[in-house]
Amino acid sequence: xxxxxxxxxxLMRLYKDSTAIGYATSCQMNISAAMREILTKDSAAGxxxxxxxGQLSGTLSTEAxxxxxxxxxxxxxxxxxxxxxxxxxxxxxxxxxDVQGDNVFTMSAICTSLDLNAGVEENTSYSxxxxxxxxxxxxxxx
Amino acid sequence: xxxxxxxxxxxxAPGKVGVFLSEYGEQMVKDGIAELLDESFVVExxxxxxxxxxxxxxxxxxxxxxxxxxxxDEEKIxxxxxx
Numbered sequence: 001x002x003x004x005x006x007x008x009x010x011l012m013r014l015y016k017d018s019t020a021i022g023y024a025t026s027c028q029m030n031i032s033a034a035m036r037e038i039l040t041k042d043s044a045a046g047x048x049x050x051x052x053x054g055q056l057s058g059t060l061s062t063e064a065x066x067x068x069x070x071x072x073x074x075x076x077x078x079x080x081x082x083x084x085x086x087x088x089x090x091x092x093x094x095x096x097x098d099v100q101g102d103n104v105f106t107m108s109a110i111c112t113s114l115d116l117n118a119g120v121e122e123n124t125s126y127s128x129x130x131x132x133x134x135x136x137x138x139x140x141x142x
Numbered sequence: 143x144x145x146x147x148x149x150x151x152x153x154x155a156p157g158k159v160g161v162f163l164s165e166y167g168e169q170m171v172k173d174g175i176a177e178l179l180d181e182s183f184v185v186e187x188x189x190x191x192x193x194x195x196x197x198x199x200x201x202x203x204x205x206x207x208x209x210x211x212x213x214x215d216e217e218k219i220x221x222x223x224x225x
Binding site: 010011013015017018019020022072073074075094096097098 | 143145147151152154157158159160161162163164165166167184
């Protein structure tokens with residue numbers, strides 16, 4: 001059954017294929033449409049900028065706590081993303097609650113940056129950014 | 143859903159635990175690759191930041207010098223002065 005009301009952000013997770021990106025503390029998906037200017041000398045807009053939709057694009061980012069190879073998790077971790085960034089592999093990413101009736105955003109994305117942060121007496125954490133290649137497809141989980 | 147690996151999977155050793163999309167996880171259980179730990183589990187338990195309790199801070203309140211002259215008579219602190 002679909003989630004009713006406002007969805008708790010904790011439940012929205014990024015999955016690489018079908019494996020959760022582990023120890024995430026936040027996930028973001030950004031979709032934007034570039035605008036192309038169509039103002040000409042023949043326009044009747046009186047000098048006001050006129051635009052139409054251009055390229056669509058998307059980015060993903062996540063912040064997560066860092067765990068090394070000694071971690072007892074099968075989740076997708078920093079080490080896996082590190083390998084992907086070096087190789088430039090396009091990953092199949094899903095952004096979803098994994099609840100029946102809720103939206104599933106599916107896309108192919110390349111990891112473009114990893115920032116590892118280690119403060120004294122703080123959790124070691126990292127942030128990862130992804131550039132979407134191709135379309136972002138929205139479906140409903142059956 | 144939360145699963146524990148029974149066999150090696152994608153280079154991950156048996157016994158490791160992870161969160162999977164339900165359809166995929168169900169197939170892994172059917173294939174005998176993993177066992178189901180929690181069907182509705184979404185978020186793993188993350189390390190908690192240790193809360194540090196702040197020690198009580200005492201702020202000195204300035205008092206007129208006359209207070210120290212009559213320190214033994216503490217009742218005067220709470221009572222309005224009679225003129």
